[in-house]
Amino acid sequence: MGETFLFGFVEEVCMKLMSLAAQEFKQAWGVKDECRRLLETASAIEAVLLDAEERQVHSHSERLWLKKLQDVMDDISNVVDDMEIEALRRRVDAMSNENQIMKKVSNFLPQPHLKMGEKIKKIRKRIDDIYKDAQHFNFRNTITNKPATFKGRETYSYVRQSEVIGRDDDKEILVRKLVEGSSCELSVLSIVGMGGLGKTVLAQLVFHDERVKSHFEQRIWVHVSTDFNLRRVILGIVGTENKNLSLERLQQLLRKMLNGKRFLLVLDDVWIRKVDQWKDLRDLLMVGGNGSKIVVTTREDIVATVVSGDRYMLGGLSDDDCWSLFVKEAFEEGKDNEHQELADIGRKIAMKNKGVPLSVKTLGGMLFSKTDEREWLSVLNSDIWKLDQREYDIMPILRLSFDQLPSYMKRCFAYCAVIPQSTHAFKIKEVMVQLWMAQGLIPLSSIADQQPEHIGNQCFNELVARSFLGHVRESTQELQTVCSMHDLMHDLARSVLGDVFSAMDLGTKDFPESVCHVSSFDNLRMRQKFPDSLFSLKKLRTFIWLCGNPIEDSISIDPIISSFKYLRVLDLSLTVFKKLPKSIEQLKHMRYLDLSFNCLLKRLPKSICKLYKLQTLRILLDLQELPKGMWKLISLRHLYVTSHQRSFPARGIGCLTSVRILGFRDCSQLASLPNSMQLTALEDLTIMNCPELRLSESDMQGLSNLRRLSLHSLPKLLEIPRGLQQAAGTLKSLYVGNCVGLAALPEWLGDFTSLQMLTLCDCPNLTSLPESMRRLTALKELHIVKCPELSRRCKQGGEDWPNVAHVSVISHSDALRTDDFYFGK
CATH class of the missing domain: 1.10.10 (Arc Repressor Mutant, subunit A)
Known part of the structure; x- marks a missing residue:
């Protein structure tokens, strides 16, 4: 059974329910009284939740108690949702000036109040019973230790790259094995060790060693992972994105690529156990020159046996290296000497990690910036070190770090x-x-x-x-x-989530009733039907199905829509079906919907506009046009869209005042943006590959909160819209790429006092920068990509150097990839 973490959530949801009840049921005193009593009990439960969550690891009964509480909270969340959805529906009705008579009549109907009041009363009784059960466990009251809301740690940024420690000797041994003794036609070297020892890091060090680079004519890196698939491995080697090529054509490309060349192929994270599968790949690789090598990294010694060849058993770090790594993770640079008492404890903690770099790094990161000696001692003296462990079993150590999270x-x-x-x-x-x-x-x-x-x-x-x-x-x-x-x-993460999650593949026959999240990334086109037990999961909240089925296997998704009314996440991207059913409106609790990259879906039903709780919508499709009621999606915060219409209606996307991220991609006919853009909350705007789009001076007005703007592959863009000036105090990142018609940046760009990064990519007619660049004092980086004349002018001594001397100017010769990054696929 999975674990449950509800601290902070119970009281938050109950307070939200009480607030909504006060707004919606002003005359329903019974409802408000039930909510008040519910909140009182929730607050009492909240006080003991931290202790309950800590004890569930070792106690089945505490875990069951928390599971009951989770079930009640799910029901309360659904009640809150129902009330919010009804309130949103009324707002939309009021905005559309429709159904006025029905709205007036509904105000006099007591039945909804009575029905909702009965629901809340039943829930309150259930949570009262749960609180009574809590008395038997003698939970400690830990409300005074309630953690503060996380505010970040700027001194320990996630972009910081730690240097590799303690692998110099291993690297030297492996480099010698690869570059010496090259008489063999093709040989294999396996790096074997448990997860977290740094096999991949070691392989990367070897892969980029200068001696290795000069010795091999070709070097290829392929991440294999658990599913050893010959087609996928060959695709990785030849580097093609055309997944529709036949295996015959792929092997031809492979042999042509490697023929007669001495190559190094790294196959990272291999789990293969079938000798026949390995022989099929090895036979295809025998075309290389003498001295060609394959490096395999794997957790399992049996894999090294299957691939044969030489094996290198990777050991743990030495005590000194563990300590050096721990210091880098747990202390600010040079500060370990200032906290000698913590350093003494930290050295003992580092020694207990049994030489596993990932474990050392994890615990060091957990203790970073903490100066209370008691916190360090609690880690050192934790019972988790005493759990029965196999050799090098670090899961309990990682669990210790997990327990420290809010x-x-x-x-x-x-x-x-x-x-x-x-x-x-x-x-x-x-x-x-x-x-x-x-x-x-x-x-x-x-x-x-x-x-x-x-x-x-x-x-x-x-x-x-x-x-x-x-x-x-x-x-x-x-x-x-x-x-x-x-x-x-x-x-x-899987062990913590437990049986509320199930991965679906061809071998799945039954789903436990406890499952709330289902995902499948296998191609299920051979499946005749889904297991009947799937559709019995009435509380399913996540359904992710990226099956990649071919066009001829277009499916009906009606059963999915009709079965899971409490879905919050539905991802059918890459799944091919011809029609989205009108019944999509039944999924009123939906927050996240992704229908991208379906080449058959041309239209969306109007009913999709009744998903009033929807926050994220990805419709990167071959759509003819968007539904006309898009403005009704008043909770939408993230919208990614492709459409072939020439313009958007005045009452449409531009009215989505909650949108914070907006992306237009591959809109082949789009000639103009919506006339009225009332997107005052918009922070991130990307417009990509819209060949007919012309931006006028008045475009982008009202985007006063914009943080990031990306304009990519817009050949008819002649100038940056003057309307953007309203974001002069907020814009931090501006990207302009492949805009061949753009000849100059505006002089008023110097007014953008918050701009930190400016990227200019593949704009051949952009050959100079405005003098106002000198006023961009917040600008940290200027990236110039495939703009040779502009690069020349911005170098020291160039004509534009005085305008950019205060900025780090970085020139690139190759274009940057943006589309896959931005649109999340």
Whole structure:
């Protein structure tokens, strides 16, 4: 059974219910009284929740108690949703000036009040019983230890890249093995070790060693992961994105690419166990020159046996290296000597990690900036070190770091388990934050004007800082933050989430009743039908199905729509179906809907505009036009759209005043933006690959809160719209790429006092910068990409150098990739 983390959530939801009840049922005193009593009990439960959450790890009965509480909170959340949806519906009706008579009549009908009051009364009785049960457990009151809302740690930014420690000897041994003794036609070297030892890091060090670079004519890196698929591996080697090529054509490309060349192929994270599969790949690779090598990294010794060849058993770090790594993670640079008492404790903690770098890094990150000796001693003396462990079993150590997270961070981290390791698209910060928001995992802020996106970004950054997420990469123009998740951390998230999640594949026959989240990333086109037990999951909140089925296997999604009325997340991107049913309006609790990259779906039903709670909508489709009622999606905060219409109606996208992220992509006929853009909350705007779009001087007026703007592949863009001046005090990042008609930046650009990053990419007619660039004192980086004349003028001594001398000017010869980053796929 999975674990439950409700601290902070119980009281928050009950307070929201009481507030809504006060607004909606002003005359229904019974309802308000029930809500008041419910909130009192919730506050009492909240006081003991931290203790209950801590004890559930070791006690089945405490875990069951928390599960009952979770069930009640789900029901309360649904009641809150119902009330909010009804309020939103009334707002939309009022805005449309429709159904006025029905609205007046409904104000006199007592039945909704009585029905809602009865629901709340039943829930209140259930939560009273749960509170009575709590008395038997003697939970400690920990309300005084309530953690403060996370505010971030600027001194430990997630972009910081720690140097590799303690692998110099291992690297030297492996480099010698690769560059010496090249008589063999093709040989294999396996790096074997448990997760977290640094096999991948070691392989990367070797891969980029200058001796290795000069020795091999070709070097290729392929991440394999758990599913060893010959087609996928060959695709990775040849580097083609055309997944429709036949296996025959792929092997021809492979042989042509490697024929006669001495190559190094790194196959990272291999789990293959079938000798026949390995032989099929090895036979295709035998065309290389003498001395060609394959490096395999794997956790399992049996894999090294299957691939044969030489094996290198990677050991743990030495005690001194563990300590050096711990110092880098736990202390600010040079500050370990200032806290000698903490350093003494830290050295003992580092020694207990058994030489596993990931474990050392995780615990060091957890203790970073903490100066209370008691906190360090609690880690050192924790019972978790005494648990029965296999050799090098670090899960209890990672669990210790997890236990230090605030409850809402635990919920967010656990939900990452829904996304498999191989799906890199979902490791994008914005996507993860939007999913957390959709599931209600991000707490309300007590700080005025702090949005859930901001709290979600802080949570993401903190998980990175504590090594729960890693390998962060920023796109150069700061469009997206992409990260990965270590296998062990993914395993930890899965173990915490437990049986409320199920991954669906061809072998899945039954689903436990406890399942709330289902995802599938396998191609299920051979499946005759879904298991009947899937449609019995009446409390399902997540359904992610990225099956990639071919066009000829177009499916009907009606059963999915009709079965899961409490869905918060529905992702059918890459899934091909011809029609979105009108019944989509039944999914009134939906927050996140992704229908992208379906080449058959041409229209959306008008009923989609009745999803009043929808926060994120991705419709990167071959749509003829958007539904005319888009303005009704008044909760929408993130919209990504592709459409072939020439213009958008005046009452449409421009009226979505809650939208904070807006992206137009591949709008082939779009000639103008909406006449009225009342998007005062918009922070992030991207317009990409719209060949007919002309931006006038008046465009972008009203975007007074804009933080990031990206204009990409707009050949008819002749000038930056003057309306953008209203964002002069807020804009931080501006990206202009592949805009061949743009000849100059405006002089008023110097008024953008908050601008920190400016990227100019592949704009051949843009050959100079305005003198007002000197006034951009906040500008940190100026990226100039494939603009040779502009690059020359901005170098020291060039004509534009005086205008940019205060800025870090970075020139690139290759174009930057932006589309995959921004749109999250």
